[in-house]
Amino acid sequence: MEKEGITFEEMHEMVALIDSNYKIGDKEEVERAVAMISEADDIANFILNNEKWRKNKETIDEEIAKALNTEGKRIGNILIKEMNCKYNIISTVARRLWDKRNYVVVINCGYFPNDCQVYVRGNDCLKLIKMALERKYVAGGKKNVMGAIVPKNECNEFVNEVINVIR
Incomplete structure (x- = not known):
């Protein structure tokens, strides 16, 4: 440099x-x-x-910026943001929203035609990865991150389960 x-x-x-x-x-x-x-x-x-x-x-x-500025929903220590974007920016959005204390759940149903991206940042996402894989979703991550590709017709149910686990 x-x-x-x-x-x-x-x-x-x-x-x-x-x-x-x-x-x-x-x-x-x-x-x-x-x-x-x-x-x-x-x-x-x-x-x-x-x-x-x-x-x-x-x-x-x-x-x-549009995704960051849209109003999210708070449930306790969880911030939930929904977006409808054709670009692969979900991890960037979640990273910028995460304060390293609480949980952030970002849902993007605009990237894939039949699936939603669900991305979580928080203190312990390992249970969420296991849960997504048990449902046969394409999923991965590490201790503080979980990403999953979820069929659109199952997304709300999955996100509700995620919220119940991290609440």
Whole structure:
């Protein structure tokens, strides 16, 4: 970083610009990015001035802000946010909402045509991962995070179960 004269903020911006291709759902651009970056003479300049990636990032930032600013529902120490977004931003939204004390449940029914994403951040999500896997959902995570793909017609029931477990 220092050798190249790149600040931490610029490095962080470059990561966000590259990642915007994935979050926006442009698989081909994700694959092209590897070749384009490896062939660039001035990598930092190429990334920071890539108009397509900058537009993607602006779109993603707007969607994240919209999700963060929509009113959520509180049940005790649980914040529940619902969104309807075609971009892969659910983990970013949940991470920004989580205060490391309480639980955050984010539900996105706009990413998949027939399924909802359910994402939880909290102090102990291991029981939730087990519960989702027992229901045969695609699910995973770690101690503080659980993500699951849930059929739309089962989402409300699953979220209610999640709330009962973490309440």
